[in-house]
Amino acid sequence: MELPEVEVMRRDLEKDVVGRKIAAAEVRPSKNAMRVIRRHGRRKEFVDRLVGRKILKADRRGKYVLLFLDNGDVLVVHFGMSGQFVRGNKRVPLPPHTHVVITFQQGGDLRFVDPRTFGEMFVAAGDDLGKVKELQHIAIDPLDHVFTWQSFGGQMAQRGSKLKQLLMDQKFISGLGNIYSDEVLFAAGLRHDRLSDTLSSQEVRRLYRSLQEVLQEAIRYRGTTLEDEAYLDLFGKPGEFQNELKVYGRQSLPCRRCRTPIQTVKVSGRSAYFCPQCQS
DNA sequence: GTTTAACCCTGCACGC
């Protein structure tokens, strides 16, 4: 799950979960459930910090969702690649790989489901949020209004790294993963292996604009739901942006712009998709 | 300092 999917989830939570009071919380008995709350030594410690709390606000930092509680604590959630929240109730059976169930006083519940358990959730004290290691290094959000192309260009010139890995580096810019880094680079007409300090200011601005346009568009389409790793929103509905993808997953298929077959290469264990004609 | 590779995990596609 990358920035657009996390943002859609955040907005759903804002609408549907904020304002509710937690009547009960359960960490399922499986071993993997403990993996998901790995920051807490024991189930009870996690549960006790949630029960009785009201959820005040749903925020996002990069790919993390933060649920602010009425005692100042914060439930921090990362979805990894297969994690998601699903709304449910007592009558709906828990899906496989449900690790945490949060039940609301007003009825209904919130399930954290994650087959591959790369996801994580933990409760941190609001005062200590700045000390949470995972959140400290998260760089600026490309949709943040203080994100300017001038500062972006300056930092790119300082680095001299390949564009794709730089875009996926959460310490450099937050929220992009494998799918959207490829899509943004295509939209900007730049190759994944271009070095960041070789861009003209025109190219920097193109990349900057593409970041915002692609991510905003993906949010508008409510995220990307691929066949194998099916992202669903809070209510179990798939996104629509997979139909809009220009390069990701389209190996050998004709480029939507110039008909040249889309190429793919392995870059440090991850596949990069690009059009050899449109991107340079 | 930078970059790569391995690791965690499950589901699925593939070949035999």
Add this chain to the structure above:
DNA sequence: TGCGTGCAGGGTTAAA
């Protein structure tokens, strides 16, 4: 049919 193998991916960490 059924098994083993390989791959996918986010982020952290160790190694190059």
